[in-house]
Amino acid sequence: MLDVASLERQWLKYKIKQLLPYLFALLGSIALIVTFISFSDTNTSSSPPLKERVPTTLKKEPETTFKDETMDLEPSMQFIQSITPNVSENPPTTSIPVVVEKKTPPPHDPIASPTPVVKVPQPLKIPLSTPTAIHSNDTTTRTSIKRDSNTFDIHEIEDRFRNNSNPHLGLYIAHYHYDNGNYNEAYNYALKTNAINNTLEESWLIFAKSLVKLGKADQAKKTLQLYISQSNSEEAKNLLNTLNKEGGK
Amino acid sequence: MDHSLFSKPRDIFLDIVNPRDYVQIDSVSQMYQNLKTSVQKPLKMILLYGKPGTGKSMLLHKLHHDLSKHQKVFMIDIPIIDEGDFLRVLAQKIYSYVNREAITLTNFLELASAVNFTQAPIVLLDEAQLYSTALMEKIRLISDARALKFVITLHKTDDEDIIAKEHFQTRIWESIELKNASADELKVYIQKKLLKANCFDVANMFNDKNIRLISKLTKGNYREANKLMFSLFTLYTWYEENHPSKIKYNALNTKYIEMAALHTGLLHA
Structure with a gap:
């Protein structure tokens, strides 16, 4: 006779085991997407300051001039x-x-x-x-x-x-x-x-x-x-x- | 008396080779017709080969069942490893020669020439891979002498291709390979078995998804399919007795199929 209770436990274990790779794949995908998005956000948010920084450095003298000028x-x-x-x-x-x-x-x-x-x-x-x-x-x-x-x-x-x-x-x-x-x-x-x-x-x-x-x-x-x-x-x-x-x- | 809806389906999937349980499937039927035609030809040896569970034994039993009505056919389904015993059993079954002592090949051939049959008697050997090379050589000699016609079945394993062995390669005149069933064939096989036993309600519970899963689990192997079905209907019988509300009669529950697969070792937790 089958031990149905034991089989059900085994089946549950099997399903979890079966779904784990998909779960990991899903989590991995989500992590990748989040990383990608945050990375792209970082790029987009960091690039303007870099762009701005260069001109700022270059225009350091004129900027000061402007400030002093207003005074x-x-x-x-x-x-x-x-x-x-x-x-x-x-x-x-x-x-x-x-x-x-x-x-x-x-x-x-x-x-x-x-x-x-x-x-x-x-x-x-x-x-x-x-x-x-x-x-x-x-x-x-x-x-x-x-x-x-x-x-x-x-x-x-x-x-x-x-x-x-x-x-x-x-x-x-x-x-x-x-x-x-x-x-x-x-x-x-x-x-x-x-x-x-x-x-x-x-x-x-x-x-x-x-x-x-x-x-x-x-x-x-x-x-x-x-x-x-x-x-x-x-x-x-x-x-x-x-x-x-x-x-x- | 067991009144469960699933007890009868369970029993018909008991892994017993019975020619009455033979199910007509297109590809197998074609092979069987080829086999019957080949047997009528003046061939000395016919080989049936394939992986375990592809239906070789069933086909051999079916052939024995059908041919025995018309001609002398003897089937050895359990290999007789000893040479003397093998020849003695053959002499007794084919030529009704009873001798308690072992018979030599020479004696056997003399006996065969003394008895005249209109059609050469057919000997069906199942699991021929278990016979020794020496005994297979004697079988070849008997076959060459046209004393007997042999139909033998062999396991075709991946590790050792027995068909490639010399004594089979040079002697066999016709060979038929049996393969695992496709999903459609497996569906026909299961449903025909159920319908044959008048289990219409249960037969209707199988949908394509169920069949695909069963085919995937068993890889189309008839023996594995039988084992799986037996476990599945055992489970259904249990649920019907203990938790009938858990049974849906419109389709098989995938969970139960997987549980049956776990029980039979087709799946591992």
Whole structure:
């Protein structure tokens, strides 16, 4: 007689034994697929960094330049540089010099602070620091801005002003020197700017304020009066009134 | 009295060579007809060979069963190894010569020439590979003398191809090789056996999948198939008695076939 219970146990053992290779094959296949997928994932995920790493290494210098530039671009020398041709071609506007003036907040100046000149152009400050404007410049220029001080920048602008006699550059330089306490230089550049273009209100105001700082308040008042008679400028009137009041005190 | 549905099928697969259980299968039937035709020819020796379990003995028994109605046929299914005994038994069975002493070949040939048959008597020797070379040589001499016609069966093994032996190679005039059954032949074999015994319900339980598995397990060997079927129906008998709910009557359970194979040694756990 058959021992059916024993046979059933044997059969179970046999089935397990029979299915084991398939199970191993299945597990092996799954392991292979998983390994393959993870390997391919690793490749795909690791390759971009490698690609990126090389350019990063290569562009190490420019990248740093860019960073520094964003910090050093406060004076927006490059921007001015980049827009210089347009400025010379287009009719003169007060926006650019004013913007530059806003870039570097002027030192405490009792004369300049009450004037509306400082407040008006403030919104234009943003475009000057936008990346598009920065990117439009060449790498060499950016590098120089990054490394050098404002002094260098102003010298560069002065050189450019000497070359192209752009009244807006002259106005900027005058502003710069006035903000930095170089009233003689401010006076000279404002004078030159007025000689090139006598319709720039800002230039006349800087010129007058520089005279005041140099102790020539009377000459400043006369200059303002002359300018007011020609342009009827409200800003000039305000400044003249202020000077008169301070002179009265 | 056993009333199990599977007890009768179990018994018909008992590994007993009985010519009444002979199942007509196309290829085997063709071989059998060839064998019968060959026997009628003036041939001296006919060889049936094949691997164990291919149906040689069954065919020989069938031949003996059929020929004995018309002519003198003697079958030695259990080899007689001793030469003297072999000749003495032949003389007694063929020529009704009773002698307690061993007979020499010369005496046997004298006896054969003294007795006249219209048709040469046929001697069927099963498992001839067990006979010694010397005895086979004597059989050849008897055959050459046309005293007797021999039909012998041999195992064809992979290790030793007995047919290649000289005394068979030069003497045998006709040889028939029996091969293992194909899946279709095995299906016919099993179902015919069951139908012959009126086991219709059980015969219908065999589907192609079952047959393929059985054929794979037995490699088409009739003896192994018989053993497997016997174990299978023994299992079914047990389940029918103890767990009848586990039996599905529309098809054989693969599990039970495999269990039967484990029991018969066709599978190993």
